[in-house]
Amino acid sequence: MARTHIAVTALALTAVLALSGCSGGGSAPQGDGPRPVPTADGAGKTLTVWAMEGDYQDETLQAINDAFTEQTGAKVDLQIQQWDGITTKISTALATSTPPDVIDIGNTQVPGYAAKGGLLDLSPYADDIKQGATWLAGLEEPATIDGKLYAVAGFAGTRAVIYNKTLWADAGITEVPTTYEELTADLDAIAAKSSAADFSPFYYPGQYWQSTIQFVWDAGAEIATSSDGTWTGGFSTAEGIKGLERFKEFQNTYSSGASATLDNITPDQNQIFADGKTAAILSSGGSIGGIQKINPAITPDQLGTFPFPGLSGKAQPAMLGGSVWGIAAKSQNANLALQWAKIAGSPDIQNKYVFGVDGWIPNSTEAVEAAQASGLTELQEGFFAAALNSKATPAAANWPTIEGDKSIADLFGAVASGSKSVEDAAKAFDAHLADVLNN
Numbered sequence: 001m002a003r004t005h006i007a008v009t010a011l012a013l014t015a016v017l018a019l020s021g022c023s024g025g026g027s028a029p030q031g032d033g034p035r036p037v038p039t040a041d042g043a044g045k046t047l048t049v050w051a052m053e054g055d056y057q058d059e060t061l062q063a064i065n066d067a068f069t070e071q072t073g074a075k076v077d078l079q080i081q082q083w084d085g086i087t088t089k090i091s092t093a094l095a096t097s098t099p100p101d102v103i104d105i106g107n108t109q110v111p112g113y114a115a116k117g118g119l120l121d122l123s124p125y126a127d128d129i130k131q132g133a134t135w136l137a138g139l140e141e142p143a144t145i146d147g148k149l150y151a152v153a154g155f156a157g158t159r160a161v162i163y164n165k166t167l168w169a170d171a172g173i174t175e176v177p178t179t180y181e182e183l184t185a186d187l188d189a190i191a192a193k194s195s196a197a198d199f200s201p202f203y204y205p206g207q208y209w210q211s212t213i214q215f216v217w218d219a220g221a222e223i224a225t226s227s228d229g230t231w232t233g234g235f236s237t238a239e240g241i242k243g244l245e246r247f248k249e250f251q252n253t254y255s256s257g258a259s260a261t262l263d264n265i266t267p268d269q270n271q272i273f274a275d276g277k278t279a280a281i282l283s284s285g286g287s288i289g290g291i292q293k294i295n296p297a298i299t300p301d302q303l304g305t306f307p308f309p310g311l312s313g314k315a316q317p318a319m320l321g322g323s324v325w326g327i328a329a330k331s332q333n334a335n336l337a338l339q340w341a342k343i344a345g346s347p348d349i350q351n352k353y354v355f356g357v358d359g360w361i362p363n364s365t366e367a368v369e370a371a372q373a374s375g376l377t378e379l380q381e382g383f384f385a386a387a388l389n390s391k392a393t394p395a396a397a398n399w400p401t402i403e404g405d406k407s408i409a410d411l412f413g414a415v416a417s418g419s420k421s422v423e424d425a426a427k428a429f430d431a432h433l434a435d436v437l438n439n
Contacts (some may be wrong), residue, residue, distance in 0.1 A: 037342050042074025045264030047336050050081050054157075055104055055323050060353040067349075067351045068340045074333075076340070084298045087112075094118030099328040101337040102147045102344075106255075110143045111395040119150045120327040120334060122341075127344050133350075133364035138320020138390030145395050147333040152345040154280035155360035156322035158390055159211055159284050160305045160382035162291075164298075167193075167279040174308045183309050187254050188281045203278035204255040206416030207409040208264040210319045211282040212247050217317040217391055218310035224394045224433055229397055231437035233430030235411065236423070244415050244422045246311060251416045260416035263409060270294060282308055284321075285383050305382025307389070320390035322361075348360075361387045394439040407432055 035408045049066070065076040079100070081089070085196060087109070094113055095098045105113065108191040113119050122129060126149045139153035168174075175184040188202040194201075206212065213223065221240035234240045244263040251260065274295035281287065292298055307315035317360050325344050327337040343349060352360040357373045361384055362368060368384050376384055393399055402408055411429040420428070 001434050013184060015420045017231050018212055033124065034127045035124050038335040039337045039338065040072060040095070040333075042069075042072035042336050043073045045104065045333060045336060046077050047055070047333050047340055048077045049072055049102045049104075049340065050079050050087070050100045051100065051104045056235040056354075057357050059357050060349070063353050064340065064344050064349055067343050071343070072339055073338055074336050075163050091116065094328055094330070097330060097331050098332065101328055101331040101333050103328065104154065104323055105151070105326050105327050107139050107142050107151075107156075107316060107320065107324050108399075109287045110324060110326060110395050111145050111397065112400075113217040114145060114150045114385065118339075119327055120329045122149045122338070123147070123326065125338060125342075129338075129345060131342070131346055132172055133206065133345075133347060134364050135364050136320060136322075136361075136368070136387055136390055138318075138357065139210050139322055139324060139363055142392045142395050143192075143324055151324035151326045152341040153356050153363035154323040154325055154344065155358065155363060156320050156387050156390070157284060157361060158318045158320050158383055158387045159282055160307050160318070161282055161381075162213040162273070162282055162287055163278070163280040163306075164278075165302050166272070168274070176304065177309055178306075179313075180309045180311045186251075187280075191254070196257065196277075198277055199277040200254060200256045200259065200272075201313050202250075203259060203263050203269055203272050205262040205269060206251055206253050206255075206260040207262060207406075207413040208269075209408045209412050211264070212251070213319060214282075214308060214310075214316035215250070216240055216243035216245035219246060219310045219311070221392075224396060224437060226394075226396070231394070233433035235433075236430045238322070241422055242424055244426060247412070247416075248415050248422065261413040274298060276348045285379075300379060304378060305379055307382055307386035315386060317389050318386040318392045320387060320392050341431045353357070394437070398436045398439055401436045402433060
């Protein structure tokens, strides 16, 4: 379910826009203080919207467009974009004088485009746009740079524990663990049932940092924090060290020795699960289909999900992927774009379409709780619960370098394998993180 297209993140600079009147569809007025989204007469106007292939069903986009046209009288030119080369295409388009008005972008892409002055500052309209909803942190935090909002939350996907009910039942386990102590007790029971050398009670590859980071967040640390424009890594803090130590203990106890320096792709953790060589993994909803494709004998009723319980007493914060709607700073129809984006993020669209039609995790805690109350499938339950406590990568300009050079994956691999002490690995990575993010 989580979005697989991990996009560029960057520290944003506020786009400076000229003041304009509220009539028509020009640039929205900027300034301090909350205000409602401006209304605009859209008669004879056309709003250009870019949506990514596979993000939303036609029915959902049509519902947004119909509500928008009814409200404003404007038409919508909806253009579906392909993933190949999309980052460059969007950056180029935003730099022109006639960019698309509204763009569907990854949640962690927002700072990158805002840094180049490409996105409209939505802060004055934030309260009205949210319409009383509490957006999921993993969607709102990357869209908020230096206290300014640059995108409207669209939908989310996240990671949860996926487990083999048959293997858990064989070990005498019939209830989902809700605490860390229950989880480890269950895994101890599973381990006692198998003597196979290549079996992991919980397959947890050390370099799969998008899942292992949950231990660090659960201990109260951040990947990095910014103060007066300077970024500081959080792994060598007391909380960061504690999180890394807890991760190492869990990984070394329940996953295979070989997995300490591996990621989730080579070998494919779905393959390991499908082959019966593990009883559980921490992954996105896409793994459900991947596992069943590899081994069709594994039926949906043999699988279950739950959020990873933390030592904090709550579910571990989960890495959230997803989509948001950005408005081009140079849009010639900014007021209309604001109205369109407000509709797209509205509780009505989120409940009826983003969840009801598309099957995504909707953008707010209220919408997630409404979905839970309406009845989720057993396989949905774990992912929706995990989304209620979510986070994302830092909104730093050079964050893509950290992912690209694989230094964060190497950090967790070094900790899990013991090739470096926890303290040395954390200090070295934080120093590298500071050099990169503050360059």
